Every structure is written in C-alpha cells, then in structure tokens.
Amino acid sequence: MNHRPRLAIGILSFLGAISPCRSSGCAMGFAQHKVKSTFVVEISYHGQPLQGIETEISRETHQEPYLILVSSVQSDENGRVPIRGLDPGDYFLAVKHAGIGGEAVELKVVGEGEGDASIENTVKLGWPNRKVFKIRRVAGKLVRTPFDFRTGSAEPPLAGAKLTLTDALPGTRRTASVVQTNGKFEFGSLDAGLYIVYIKQDETKGPIGDERIDGDIFVEVSRDATDLELPLLRLYMSDCGMGIRGVDGNEIF
Numbered sequence: 001m002n003h004r005p006r007l008a009i010g011i012l013s014f015l016g017a018i019s020p021c022r023s024s025g026c027a028m029g030f031a032q033h034k035v036k037s038t039f040v041v042e043i044s045y046h047g048q049p050l051q052g053i054e055t056e057i058s059r060e061t062h063q064e065p066y067l068i069l070v071s072s073v074q075s076d077e078n079g080r081v082p083i084r085g086l087d088p089g090d091y092f093l094a095v096k097h098a099g100i101g102g103e104a105v106e107l108k109v110v111g112e113g114e115g116d117a118s119i120e121n122t123v124k125l126g127w128p129n130r131k132v133f134k135i136r137r138v139a140g141k142l143v144r145t146p147f148d149f150r151t152g153s154a155e156p157p158l159a160g161a162k163l164t165l166t167d168a169l170p171g172t173r174r175t176a177s178v179v180q181t182n183g184k185f186e187f188g189s190l191d192a193g194l195y196i197v198y199i200k201q202d203e204t205k206g207p208i209g210d211e212r213i214d215g216d217i218f219v220e221v222s223r224d225a226t227d228l229e230l231p232l233l234r235l236y237m238s239d240c241g242m243g244i245r246g247v248d249g250n251e252i253f
Helices: none
Strands: 032-045 054-060 067-074 080-083 089-097 100-109 119-126 132-135 139-144 162-167 172-178 184-186 193-206 209-221 233-238 241-245
Touching: 032 089, 067 080, 089 119, 100 119, 172 184, 209 233, 209 241
Parallel strands: 032 100, 032 119, 132 209, 139 233
Antiparallel strands: 032 080, 054 067, 054 089, 089 100, 139 184, 162 172, 162 193, 193 209, 233 241
16 A cells, blocks of 8 residues: 655644644644633744734534634734634634644633633734744755665655745745755745745655655745755655754754
8 A cells, every 4th residue: 555645734624633743743732821702812923923824713622523613814914813702612723824834722711700810811823833944045955864764774865856935924936946866956046034945746656655745844044144055954754744854863843
C-alpha cells in the first residue's frame, strides 16, 4: 500500500478531537482562556498588529461534528476582533491567513454572574505560529532527509521541486522558481517583509513508497539580518506533514 504523507496546514479543518498535527510529535495541547460573552481578540506578529487575519470561533460538542463554526471575523486595522454574545460553554478559537494557521486556544465562556480573577477581557494571539527565518535574501539549499534519519543514508538534493513565493501579510503571490539539480534556489531582490515559500514536489519513489514534498517555510527579509540566506534545510515527510531539520539534524518545526 502506498504511503502518501501530506502537510497538515492550519487547523486540520476542525477534525474530531482538537489536536492539529505538527511534525514534532504530531499532537499538541492548547492553552485555555476564561472569558465572558463579550471580549476582544488581538492578533499580532512580533508586536505588529495584523489586519485581515481570519478569526474563527467554534463550539465544542460531544459528538460528530465535534466543532461547529459559530463566528468567522477578520481583524481590523488595529489587529482587533470584538466578540459579543457567546453563550456559556466550551469553544475553540483559531486564527489563520493565506490558508495557514496561527495560534489556537481553548475558550471557556462563563456566565455574567460569575466572578473570577482569571477571567480575561482580551485574548492575545500571534500569526504565524511557527519558526520564521530572518535572512537578507530568499535563497538557500534544500535536501531530502530519508524517512528514517537515524540510518545515516545520503541526503539527496531536493532537485526539481517547485517553489512559490507569496507576500505573507497581503497573501498575494509574487513569483515562482524551481530548485536546481544541486538543491539550490534563489529569488531575486525583494523588499523587506514577511514571505511564505511554498514547496511542492510531485510524487517520487521513497523508502516507504510514493511520497511527495508539500509544505511551506516562513522567511522575513531584513537588511540587518545576521544570516545572508537560509541555512541548509533538511526536509522530510511524515503522517503529520512536512518537517524541517537544521544543520545539526534537530527538528526546527
């Protein structure tokens, strides 16, 4: 049977139990915030308020579908989303933009008569909720880590993969490129800002059957960045999606 690992982007379409996959461990917990029926969500990137980020609130249930969407609102120019009129109960709050998720938390909405010092008026979330590489230009080298990295097998360059560069905050596509035979890639001169490099390689024969690379990397172009370009990145696929290992072989995310 062919094994076709794919990248789990975002909130996994609110599958069953609330545990979106990540490459490192495949499951993660969520912080819980106590709020009343009226509160504010603030969304930012390194302290910068983000406009146009989708804020989704879903009600938890005890049977399928386990989450029912009750609110979907975009943040304003101050990165704020006012929430009003939620009934007491358990909810799931997630933010996403350009098809990619940010922070996600559980909400406990309490009745107006309940007095509790832990009740919050503002829930602060960030986007994206992953590592961002700060570099001076969008270039580097990609290699493919064998499925079992402990075997010490040779790491072939990820030749032929298609890369798409997107302005992260407006979410608009800029340009595309192809990874060279030696695994290297480079995009032309770019303005300072946050970008998404989407990586896609059609199915190839791997050690456990047909595989494909399908995922993305966040990069921030900054003229004062310490690194000129991306470090050597080792890409691999698992049931939880695309993962990345750094030069030292440790997982990045």
